[in-house]
Amino acid sequence: MVNPILIIAITLASAFFIGILQVYSKLWAKVFFFLVLIFDFVAAGANFYGFLSGKITSPILVKIGGFPPPIGINLFVGKAEAAMGFLIFTITLLGAYHLARRGIPEPQGKAMVLFLLLSLGAAGITFTGDFFNLFVFIEITSIAAYGLVASAKTEKSLEAAFKYMVIGSISSTFILLGVVFLYKATGSLNMLDIAKKVKTFPLTPVFSLISLVFFAGLLIELEVFPINGWALDVYQGADPVVVAVLTGAAVKAFYLIFIKAGGYLALPSFFQLSLIFGGGTYLVSQFLAWRQRDVRRLLGYSSVAQLGLLILSAGFFLNNSLPSSSRHFIALAIVLFVFNHSFAKSSLFLLVDNVETREMEGWKGILKRNPLFKFIFSTSVFSITGVPPFPGFWAKLLLIFAIPKEYAWVVGLILLGAVAEIVYYFRFYRIASDGEGEKVKKNLASPLAASLILITGGGVAWSMFSGYMGIMFNSLIIVFLMVAAAIYIFGFSKPLQWTASLVLLGYGIYRFLPSMKANLHGFFLALVFFGGAILLFATYPTSKRLSWSFYPAYLVVIFSLVGIALSTSWLNLFVYWELMSWSSFLLVNMGKKAKRAAWIYAIFSSAGAYSMLAGIYLLPKLSISKIGVTGVLIPVLLITGFLVKMATSPLHIWARDAYGESPDEFTPLLSGIMSKIGVFGSALVFLYVIANISSGPALRYGLAWLGVLTAFFMTLLAVFQEDLKKLLAYSSVGQVGYILLGLAIATPLGWNAALYHTVDHFIFKGLLFVAAAGIIYRVGTSYLPHMGGLIRRMPLTFLAVLIAIISLAGIPPMAGFAGKWLLYSALIEKQWVFITVVAFLASTLAFLYCFKILHTVFLGQLQDENKNAREVPFPIAAAETILLVATVAIGAFPRLLLDPINKVLNKIPGMKNSGLFYEKTLGAVSKLGHWNALFLMVFTVGSFIFALIFFALTSARVREVKQLDVGYAGEVPRQVEDLHFGYDLYAHFRRTVKWLIYPLVSKIWKGIYEWTGTFAEVLRRFYTGNINTYAAYVILISILILHFFAGGK
């Protein structure tokens, strides 16, 4: 244990000493400066460690002057104070080191004194146990901050410092008045003593007013909306290093005192106060940041918002009516939030210091050429926005689940703000990762340290969280995730990464084989593992040009999927879900033109995930089993999250570009497996939640419509797509619509259809996307009018695509037919007439795009630039072959797939006896009819071979058309594409259904985004930049606080 007074006294004396030393030697002053900071760091660390390890059991009470508490001033250092002290000095040390490497502003000695005293003031605020002493330390912090904010001596920084100074003075006047009145009312200045007296005090309205004067001052310092204009200006105008220390250390000290004072003064309206100001600040600031162009101000809004969340949590923490376990959780959440925000935001501001420009546009592509910068930037951004496994994520979870259900609206508010936060942070991320930017300065040691601390903290938080929430994370999955991280860290060569990933996956299959039981979990687990292995195998040929983080992220996706499939608790599922979403975001973002798509993907994924989280929060228990809930809200919230991943309309708009622009190696997984895990989740919701509510049938009917409309519209859109991958994307989304429809029917036959189609769709869509990857690899484009005639160059791929398309179209004899047959049987059995009609229509439409793929890619004339294209490389061909064989085999013997599905369904109550049985001659028989797959297969293949022979004999009469032969006479060519035979193949049809393909949904989403942005931009004018106005806001808000929160008159 180090006596806290030593930290303060020695730092003070050293500040004086540096004042002398700088007269004689600048170097020694600097050395001494760092020695002091290191001493502080070590001493504060020792105290914190003492508390952590249990060596110090009771709070350290330092009696200054030797007088017992109410008489003399004393320092009170408990666990929280020790932790905060450590945090303050860590951040200061990081900031000081960064500053020293960049160059301390002249005159250096003075600047160092200011820096030292800033951290000292913050530590004093933290440690002191006396209200007036608190005021003194607040002033020390403030004056040091005024000086440092102005230290750049530019017009901007001076303006910021002046505003800070004016508002800071008003704030400290309030604090001083509050303290003096407190003395007058209680006869003491000692915090603990006052707290003790307040308990015996009849809490008169006047005493509330006194507390409120004090809290009004603190709330100004805590930058609550709308009295935070000065703070935003400081963030924008001051030296980023100073801001890093201010927001990372000083403001946090103010926050600690806010909580402590809230506890000591027992203000009855404290909860309302913190709820309104914290919640309001949080929500408003998250939106105000949307259109912000200045990076520093954007980070400022974010800081303010985070602080708002902290204030909100403080209100809950001090609310006595909450059970003590909840308050314990909230305390933990607060610790994690503070830790997370301090390091992440400091690190971001230190990064900002490395970039010359203030405008966000100047950050364009900055991540590309600066790998270390990218690592730090990503870590910090992910951490702040609450992406697992960083501490912010766990903090959010802990906080949300500790909030009692009667404040569910607060949870809604928190999650809404979190989505808004992701919108603007990832807009920033998108701009920073888009294109090739300049190299930046390389002063990255401090931010790197901060991000490493964050990662460590995330790991610790994870283990802590598991303990507290009683959720066991499968240790094997954790190990696998760690191996993925190790691959990331060590890099290796890409083929080696590929090999390692395959080996890991193989080992995973071996270890998880016992878990692949005949139930829903085992079914999807098998799909993930075997499907993932095939698709991973196919990525080899292009692996060399992939980003070095491709395989690690890929593995994280797969093992998160495994985790989801194995989850027995909703919360556990959610954690893996987020992990999967964000690692797949990284993968999508690796596409060259995918930045915008990835951004939209991130927004939709997280909005969906938070909706799911809200649903989970409302569930009476967390285990995935039958749950008695009423009302339609919970299932809707839950299923929204899964529907986003399935890209069900109207949540589909992310899908086209995310599929289309993501790396070709990743798209098969995205479509083939990740959308299926949405199916898994939806199935769970149908099974355990929707099945038990009274409005279940209506909800199912609604979802069925959603599914079928998705199928219809996406198919329609696919028809007019001119980009191979985007076409397949729409197709994929549409097909998943059928699966949702099958689930929503909720009869055994319907589920049979859904599960069958799940696997089947993986097979043919995986095949198509793998083939597309191969074709694009050889041809170099995914733009359909640049292809054609590839049948001569890639016969195997042609065959594979042909079979896949037959399967997709649901034509017998391929595997797809059985799915369609089952679905229609189920629909007819259910007697949903209109839905059936639309489903039929959609299926028919699918022929159009199926033909288009085949026709435009493989048939016709070979383009000149593709003359040298060869068959796809071996691993892709192998994957194609495997999937091809699977399609044909299941087509001929559907029981290969139907039997396991029936086994699964038999385990589910209410799904037994699917009404499907088998006969030797008739094949599969349902109530409505039968089909004999093998016979069909033999028959069709036979006729095909017959036709082929006939065609071969007569092919001499076929005339070869020239390339760029115009297919439609009378059209006026406007551009080169018009001359391609396959371009705008369905132009006439398109004109007919123009009104149907009007992009209504994307316009609506875009409108929501734009309008919110515009609204925020207008609202932002509220910060006029005029200090008179800011001061007027401060006075107005103080009056309101005094009027509305004082309690009884």
Next chain:
Amino acid sequence: MFFFASSIALILIGLYAVLVKRNIMKMVIGLSIMDTGVNILIISLGFIRGKTAPIINAKDLLVRTSSKVVDPVPQALVLTAIVIGVAVTAAALSIVMLMYSKKKSLEIEEYKELKW
């Protein structure tokens, strides 16, 4: 009561300058006035009618002192508050001087670069 009212009036006058005056120098003066008001308020809160200053320089003050002198704590506090006020004013003035040296203006309208 008069002391309370007048010291609060001083605080309000100071704040008025901060809220209304367009000249940053006048705003700093306002802050200074506000500080003075606060200091007077603190002192008047410590006053007890009919008691003497808390300086025990006579023998008769040594016994039952608490019934003979005014509350010394606010006086001690105000000493600190005054010094802090001076310090803030000094810092503020140096910032104002620098601001003036950059733009040659003390008008608040000139200093609205940071906003929104």
Next chain:
Amino acid sequence: MRKWIAITFLLILGFFMLRIAGAFPFGENTWKVARQYVKNVTEEKWWVAEHYVDKGIKENRGSNLVTSIVVNYRGFDTLGEVTVLFLAATALAFLLSSCTCFRKYERIEASLILKTASDTLYPLLILFGAYIFIHGHLTPGGGFQGGTVIASAVMLMLLAHFSFHPNHEVLSVTEGLAGIVFAAIGLAGLIWGRSFLANNILPLGHWNRLFSAGVIPLIYIAIGFKVGSELSGLITDMFKVTKEE
């Protein structure tokens, strides 16, 4: 318009402040008032001021109770206060160090009266200042007041004479050393006495004597030096930027 809005706001704020202040009857012994309306008070010393007043002499032997509180009971505040002043001086020097952009002032020669009076008063003022802080524990005033008087002497000289340049290095070193002495006395208390800033490392002496009250006068002398040199430095800094370069 703006004015009236501001006035309205401020009047409402004033109303609330007056409401709070008005709850404490002016000029009454609140130690008694509080006792009347607070129930269940078992502690003897409910009001800390009572302790300071009744036990102050016994514990510190300083006649000036305010000094006892400022330097001893609440000495930590004073250490902070000194730091604040130091901080302000540092910040000012830091910010104005490179400020060369002021237009040159044509300074008017000071009048003969000012010059002569300053020369006469200068040593007297310094002596008076020193007297104030040396007797801080006995009479009204103390380190801060004494230091301010000394600084005013310096200011007078600066106004009167162009050629008057207080040695900046000496001022810096003095203020630093004085601060260190303060902190060192505190630490000495930690090592040899009860606690940080404890007043039991030196004999307390007799009441109402110059050599009494333990470390209080020492600290106040250090503060006197510190405040004097700091304020002088501050004023000098401000003069410097307005002088011809």
